Amino acid sequence: MEHHFADCTLDDARLTLTRSGSAVAVEPKVFDLIHVLVRNAGDLVTRDRMVEEVWGGRIVSESAMSACIASARKAVGDNGKTQAIIRTVPRRGLILVAEVSDQAGAGLSDAVHAPANAAQRIRYCRSEDGHAIAYAISGEGLPVLRFGPLNTCDLEMEWAYGLYRSSVSSMALHSRYLRFDNVGSGQSERVQREIDFETEARDAAAVADAAGFDAFAAVSFSGGCLTALSFAALYPERLTRLAIVGGYVEGRSRRSPDATPDALKSMIAEGWERSESPFASAFAMSYFPEGPAEEAREVLREMQAACPIEMMLRDRDVINNATVDHLLEKVRCPVLILHARDDAVHPLSQAKKLAAGIQRAELVVLETANHVPLYGSSCWESYNYTLAEFLTG
Template identity: 55%
Template structure:
């Protein structure tokens, strides 16, 4: 369906807005607000209806509502003074006052966005002045990945088949933001304080640098620590969240392992040695279904991403962490995806995430891999489910 009003066209099939033929960048909640208004032209839309439809009935601040209204006005070429398209009725709500024409869209799917042959890595500085590397691919709504801490390298994953497949899939639909935490990958290498707050601060730095005022996010494995912390601290910045292979309580906290963690022994013995069988054995516990060549490549990337000391320090943080007290403060729609037979973080941890985050949903995949890899039976279901949820 297309809604034509003023000099704008809102297309529900492509989920986009153009003004005078020029595409406008609109965040998901802004698009939903415009869709609510154009679907009810000349009718007063109350604040409660706005919250029910756009925010899913969640508790939301007046400043967040006002920010989305202002963004909607800006996108259609209106402002709070002119109110030629969107009118505010005091103590009543909003009304679309422009004439609206509806037509059935002939375009079923937006044209795919070509993925460039080269990757451009950019740099910014965190609150302490350390260099932080990030990369942007694609156009559309902003989606940020919260990577597993200290195990990622932007340059290496660009050359890695598994990651490249996923990068291409996401960047065809979204403006996809990726980064390496300070202390790893292409960011400044240093031994810094291991804290969940620092993980969230890295994401905030990238969001502010790239102009992602509101964005969707997805967290892989230990990336859940920074993602949930970010969502709880900045609820107005995160529009929706996917958590894959996440957990609430670390292994020590939930009594699964003691101070003599066998995986820490593997790290200490082989992390600094290229093609170490210890590193491959470490990753095999996460990906018992393989493919083995991908597991070896992941091990090589993780080994190159940080020093053994950084990895051991992160292992201590991961083992003893708990984000249980932060879950009730996550206000965005959240999808938890988990392998039924995951031996690293059991399904019960995913159930705790989904039960603790208000209105979260859980999808269980029939796999033992911690995170699905291309070649796994569940790969297509996994990627399709994730992308569909991020699209809203």
């Protein structure tokens, strides 16, 4: 169904919002909020109802709700001062005051309209050594493959959590976005095997083949750069461009022979198996000191579900001693490096070393202390724009 109001059209079958004929990029929770307001135009939508329909009844902070409302107003061309489209009823809720007209979407019957929270489809392929790898594709456009942090992604959980749906949907607005879970974690086959980044790169190639990706762009997050750079060296003809977010050349043990014991590993050992452990929370806040806290907790919950403690402890040892310095000169595609200025996990000096070692690499410094920007942080919009602009050329 298409809902027309002001100069906007919200299509809940295609999950799109346009204003004055131009597509507007919105996060899933923002889309869901506008959707519930449009469906109840002229009526009060209470804060309790917003929590139920937009956040699935989970506890949500005032700051997260305020940020979502502000983003919804911005998306439809409104603001908190004029409130010409979305009006606040103090201490009660919101009303969409613009007149709304509805019509069936072109070529779609009411019987096949997709809900705003559409389910993702998970598929499987096989690695060279025969293990099942789970993958999913979102959006349409130029192909983009994601290299997530080693063994800490879960396709099902990241889709369910608003944080990751925000990130995935941002990418899917501009591309055909392919994500996969590493063997041993998430929705892939839960087996333990020795970590070898060339093997992980060959797994990524198997996923790309199954998805029908020949030559494509890619984005890596945190330790995913170790696999991404291995892939770039193995398959230079397949990678058209590469974005590296929160990446590094050397693990912490290689950066200094006098490196202190890994405090993050101690936090994992003490609290990984308890969802509300203060040690696990401290681990998450080491990566995301600026929050928002709710989003950082969602990252932690996904990581805990995706990767068992014994694998997580082993992975810390591997990445602490890893280096990709020998691979940098082998990268042939354009590379964009995005890195937080005040990253305490992998310092900015590591991003500069990446940029200096890779031909045709560019560095963009993000004004945040979060290892990777989170939805609701001050640099979120500029970060997403810069990333999408590079990956889609």
